[in-house]
Amino acid sequence: MSDEQSLRSTELPDEIGERLRTPFDTVLSDPNRLRIQAALHGLAPSGSIRFTALVRALHLSDGNLSSHLSALCEVGYATSSSTFTGKRRTRWYSATAAGREAFDAHVDALRLIVDSSRMAPSDNSSEDAAKNADGL
Amino acid sequence: MLRATKYREPRRNPRPLEWIRFSRYAHGVSYEIDRAEASLREIGALADRTRRAGRSMATGFPLVGWGAAWAAGYAALDLLDGVLRITVMILAWAFAMLMTWMPLRTVIRTGVESRMRWAWTAVMIASPFIVSAAQPSSMVHLGLLLGALWSMAMCLYAIATHDTAFAVIAMFGVVLAGVAGAQEALPPLLLFGLASGLILLTLGIYRVIVGSRHV
Numbered sequence: 001m002s003d004e005q006s007l008r009s010t011e012l013p014d015e016i017g018e019r020l021r022t023p024f025d026t027v028l029s030d031p032n033r034l035r036i037q038a039a040l041h042g043l044a045p046s047g048s049i050r051f052t053a054l055v056r057a058l059h060l061s062d063g064n065l066s067s068h069l070s071a072l073c074e075v076g077y078a079t080s081s082s083t084f085t086g087k088r089r090t091r092w093y094s095a096t097a098a099g100r101e102a103f104d105a106h107v108d109a110l111r112l113i114v115d116s117s118r119m120a121p122s123d124n125s126s127e128d129a130a131k132n133a134d135g136l
Numbered sequence: 137m138l139r140a141t142k143y144r145e146p147r148r149n150p151r152p153l154e155w156i157r158f159s160r161y162a163h164g165v166s167y168e169i170d171r172a173e174a175s176l177r178e179i180g181a182l183a184d185r186t187r188r189a190g191r192s193m194a195t196g197f198p199l200v201g202w203g204a205a206w207a208a209g210y211a212a213l214d215l216l217d218g219v220l221r222i223t224v225m226i227l228a229w230a231f232a233m234l235m236t237w238m239p240l241r242t243v244i245r246t247g248v249e250s251r252m253r254w255a256w257t258a259v260m261i262a263s264p265f266i267v268s269a270a271q272p273s274s275m276v277h278l279g280l281l282l283g284a285l286w287s288m289a290m291c292l293y294a295i296a297t298h299d300t301a302f303a304v305i306a307m308f309g310v311v312l313a314g315v316a317g318a319q320e321a322l323p324p325l326l327l328f329g330l331a332s333g334l335i336l337l338t339l340g341i342y343r344v345i346v347g348s349r350h351v
Binding site for chain 2: 047
């Protein structure tokens with residue numbers, strides 16, 4: 001095998017390389033926002049969850065969760081509604097269709113990175129390939 | 137070209153594998169693999185957690201109610217007589233209705249609660265007409281027909297909500313109603329009521345516990 005051929009065989013396919021160049025969703029790149037979106041994604045398509053339940057599920061402070069939820073609502077990935085029991089206000093949050101789509105795309109991108117790292121040869125096989133290339 | 141320069145590196149480089157490692161990340165992405173894997177695991181677990189919690193809250197208490205009602209009500213139909221039988225059946229029905237509609241402080245909504253209420257109302261309204269059309273030959277077969285009909289309604293609800301465990305158990309109820317009506321070794325209503333009712337009750341108790349633990 002020529003040097004170039006053996007070295008080329010260790011590279012990622014062009015298609016995967018091209019997809020890896022696609023930028024991640026900047027909103028969901030924040031780990032806490034991604035976790036919030038994941039929690040909302042688990043609900044039924046028209047389902048919603050209380051703010052207090054999200055706090056418990058994600059172990060975030062009220063202020064932190066509130067600011068991240070505001071950011072998600074602002075870009076249209078999540079939506080909120082309120083119900084009142086007497087004077088007591090309850091806030092409900094749910095994922096929008098756009099949010100679900102963005103979350104799926106982001107998860108696909110993450111999965112692609114993990115899968116492509118598995119597809120790439122291990123260090124031992126790479127070493128063999130390099131040795132072959134060096135004619136050892 | 138980036139790749140072309142990398143091809144020549146290994147022959148002179150004292151660490152010839154460096155370029156291969158680099159080539160994996162040379163596509164404008166600085167995300168580490170370990171971080172991506174950990175992130176995938178965590179968000180998968182989170183989505184699963186709210187999915188389970190939502191399902192448990194929507195079906196947990198109603199399953200407890202109707203499971204107990206079926207076990208007690210069908211057993212009463214077979215074992216008791218007169219006023220006592222009617223009393224037990226009314227109490228069982230009232231308990232099931234209470235478990236289904238009692239105002240719980242829900243933390244997750246499915247968003248289809250109102251539609252589900254209408255769907256079950258339709259099933260209840262349709263039941264006497266279906267019985268009239270089927271003309272069951274005895275009270276035993278009437279009880280089994282209604283049991284099979286309501287189990288089928290549960291199964292369709294479970295399929296619509298992607299609830300596999302509930303769908304399988306509800307379908308088991310339909311099959312059991314048919315088998316109980318065909319066999320003579322055991323009292324049919326008692327067999328149907330205890331077998332299908334206790335399974336519904338078990339699933340309901342499990343979901344109530346799981347639901348309270350998740351959120």
